[in-house]
Amino acid sequence: MNLNELDVLRWVHILAMVYWLGGEWGVFQTSYNIVNRKLSLEERRRHLETAYRIDILARTGIILLLPLGLHMGHIYGFQPYGGGFLVGMWISFSAWLCLTWSAFLARESDLGIRLTKIDEALRYVLIPLIFIVGISSLLGHGPLEVGPGTLWYPTKLTLYGFALIIGLGLRFVMRAWTVRFRRLAEGPNPAEEAALEREIVLARLMAYVYWITISGVCFLGATKPF
Template identity: 65%
Template structure:
């Protein structure tokens, strides 16, 4: 029970950083695309967005292994022991990759590392969805007893949130490329592209926050 309490505490902190961090990046984005500000000022806001976003990204990465670890303790997912050790090692490598991309941001190396980080999600998202849907259909791998279906539902929604987050990551990565080009010369096409992206990301962000709150609700209440 002490182990579960510690994991639950870290899980709550990770969720707070995820939700709060995404809100911070979203609000900062308005100044990033504000043409009334100088390019230097806009770049400072972009730097602020990166510094906020790394905590949100860290929270996202930690939530899945924390949930799987607690799920094993609760008896809703069967993989413990060696599987959990391997999982945490893989997550440590993934988290190191994410932070390396942050440290080398706004460079070609940073962009390459970010793309590798994103590629992990291309594998993880379908695996999570297959596991959740398989459980809904009665094939596992998660438990399907009374009061246990909240878990695969949470996994399924979390997978879709990673899809939305991936799209937002694409947008943020493109900001880096566009700002490097704008630093060389003004370009109305690029400016229009930035404004188009903030409009698109606004609607995605609203859906993102609703999904995050839903996942948190399922984990806290375990309603079915």
């Protein structure tokens, strides 16, 4: 069997996309029971735990997609930075992935919440950078080396950046749930229950847009239409 670097990267890229889309669907379905007042608090907390365990795979997929895309983009000739840039990129994203998993493992503690906030803060830097690179490249100003027939690549990158914004909003909701369930464990709290129900309505609306965006990212990568 003859495997090359691009084949392996493409395979991992597909897996990351599957876990991203599938994981978000799993969290969406679990959320119905998390906010269901008819269930006991303990039962709802079990569903929240399930949601977190599903979501970590989606978060892992989200993080991996960008370095995988940039690495394959270099092989295709869309982005000119290889060598040391790719090594540094993979080290940086590996550190980010370790941070994300550390926040997951400590999710019920104050440390976990602090780590989650750091995770979120990284996106405040990354998202604008993605938009700058994607849009400027679409306008012909680089740094990506694209043209007619390859414009799908910066378009896909820009759409990925938009998906990160929605994902960040969903992260805010899940982080808030951790705090709210702590308060609910202290006794009945109508204000926290009402906040959960408001947040889940917003989160579900964001989730619909999220799935459409993720599907768009998949479509561009699969069909390369322009």
